[in-house]
Amino acid sequence: MATQDTVPDAYDDLLDQYERATHIADASTVLSWDQEVMMPEGGTPARSKQTSALSGARHDILTSDEFAAALDEAEAADLPDREAAVAREIRREHDRAAKVPTALVERISEETSNALPVWKEAKAEDDWETFAPQVETLLDLKREYAEHIDPDADPYEVLFGDYEPWLDLSVAEDILERLRDELVPLIDELNDADADLADPFDGEYPEDDQFVLAETTLDHLGYPDDHGRLDTAPHPFSSGTQFDARVTTRFDESDPVGAIGSTIHEFGHATYTLGLPKESYGTPLGQHRGLSVHESQSRLWENHVGRSRAFLDSHVGRVNGHLGTDASGRELYEAANQIYPENCIRVEADELTYHMHIILRFEIERDLLAGDLDVSEVPAVWNEKMDEYLGVTPETDAEGCLQDIHWAHGSFGYFPTYSLGSVMAAQLFDAASEHLPGLEDDIGVGEFDALHDWLTENVHAHGRRYKTNELVRRATGDDFSADAFVDYATEKFRTLYGV
Numbered sequence: 001m002a003t004q005d006t007v008p009d010a011y012d013d014l015l016d017q018y019e020r021a022t023h024i025a026d027a028s029t030v031l032s033w034d035q036e037v038m039m040p041e042g043g044t045p046a047r048s049k050q051t052s053a054l055s056g057a058r059h060d061i062l063t064s065d066e067f068a069a070a071l072d073e074a075e076a077a078d079l080p081d082r083e084a085a086v087a088r089e090i091r092r093e094h095d096r097a098a099k100v101p102t103a104l105v106e107r108i109s110e111e112t113s114n115a116l117p118v119w120k121e122a123k124a125e126d127d128w129e130t131f132a133p134q135v136e137t138l139l140d141l142k143r144e145y146a147e148h149i150d151p152d153a154d155p156y157e158v159l160f161g162d163y164e165p166w167l168d169l170s171v172a173e174d175i176l177e178r179l180r181d182e183l184v185p186l187i188d189e190l191n192d193a194d195a196d197l198a199d200p201f202d203g204e205y206p207e208d209d210q211f212v213l214a215e216t217t218l219d220h221l222g223y224p225d226d227h228g229r230l231d232t233a234p235h236p237f238s239s240g241t242q243f244d245a246r247v248t249t250r251f252d253e254s255d256p257v258g259a260i261g262s263t264i265h266e267f268g269h270a271t272y273t274l275g276l277p278k279e280s281y282g283t284p285l286g287q288h289r290g291l292s293v294h295e296s297q298s299r300l301w302e303n304h305v306g307r308s309r310a311f312l313d314s315h316v317g318r319v320n321g322h323l324g325t326d327a328s329g330r331e332l333y334e335a336a337n338q339i340y341p342e343n344c345i346r347v348e349a350d351e352l353t354y355h356m357h358i359i360l361r362f363e364i365e366r367d368l369l370a371g372d373l374d375v376s377e378v379p380a381v382w383n384e385k386m387d388e389y390l391g392v393t394p395e396t397d398a399e400g401c402l403q404d405i406h407w408a409h410g411s412f413g414y415f416p417t418y419s420l421g422s423v424m425a426a427q428l429f430d431a432a433s434e435h436l437p438g439l440e441d442d443i444g445v446g447e448f449d450a451l452h453d454w455l456t457e458n459v460h461a462h463g464r465r466y467k468t469n470e471l472v473r474r475a476t477g478d479d480f481s482a483d484a485f486v487d488y489a490t491e492k493f494r495t496l497y498g499v
Helices: 009-037 041-063 063-075 081-098 104-125 128-148 156-161 168-193 207-221 258-274 291-305 310-325 329-337 356-372 375-390 416-435 439-444 447-457 468-474 482-495
Strands: 230-232 239-240 244-249
Touching: 009 063, 009 081, 009 104, 009 239, 041 063, 041 081, 041 104, 063 081, 063 310, 081 230, 104 128, 128 156, 128 356, 128 375, 156 168, 156 356, 156 468, 168 356, 168 416, 168 482, 207 230, 207 258, 207 310, 239 258, 244 258, 258 291, 258 310, 258 329, 258 447, 291 416, 291 447, 291 468, 310 329, 310 439, 329 482, 356 375, 356 416, 416 439, 416 447, 416 468, 439 447
Parallel strands: 230 244
Antiparallel strands: 239 244
């Protein structure tokens, strides 16, 4: 038996196999990026087969007898702490994967690839009925997938576990409930306030100018050109590895502030990805902890940095220079932070009402997966919930139930991680501010190295070594909770609105 200072040969063999599976998954990610950004529209039939084959190949590795034997032997040894954490993460992936037939994995991958151009067409044509059959198919496949993993569990809970492995769904439900209880009256209070906040961006701003501004913003934040790139996509996203983390954004010629926020958001994702330890690439220690943690990084940079007065005071000159405007730092701050409950688009939502968009999607997905809501009813229920939570009804399905790409990806169970990440971001930023007393001044002069280093040391560098709550507790000294976010949001917006 191995001692605490050694690892058995089986562990090395296990890592060799796991790394091959990771490299296959990363190759599939590049193909998916290409499909959303650059691939000709007619390439879908071949691309769906390619991604399906890669998904099947990865699944075969993770479920093979050789892989299982190496995992069993490695776990039987007295592994050091880091290696034990690696084995824990691989065990979870293996056990879930082994319960799902390869044919189903390949089918899901193929159907999601096929669904993407249908979603794009349906959104362009404002026609839910065009996309509805793909949603039906993917729901059926995901229910089957969940049943294989745990036939006795709530299928939504099983799917949520794909995105957030080490937080119970009950934690997400409690946080979403608290956000609804705390934010709805706060939003009402702000709406009733007689605040005259500035919005100096009332013209049309060409996409080319906004793209250059987005590039300038990334440069200002320290995004490395040799390890990433900026492109546009119908739905902004970031993907990649610690060697190649790409970002996308999108532009609305009447809303340049939204594009700045979107770009900084994706920068936060890329910064996390690039901060993962390079020497651990291919292993769980070189992978992100989960989507809640990933989202905490994007929301921290977008909201706590990018929407701060210090950042916007320093950045307003670049904004004016590229857009031909004459805004002050205060005006840019007010434009970036005022609430717009009447806004229907999640990725353009303000920092507070954003969470009502998440709650709406969470409730619809749960009902869909449970069979309590028919796919044909989604547009009507979506609009009803938008009216209930935000007092607005989308005029079209394109700005309603067709706005997000996630269902085309088959990503049911994903949405709660957005709010969980926002909550976690506040807790992490509080801790960073305590350890970095000059942080606000640094942000004001465009010095981000100290914050970046703190996040890398306390979050990025650990990969999946720690479970989610332990990672948060190690970084902040407290268990994961919504306290910091509620305090932050209440103080910030009451001050801004003078209430």
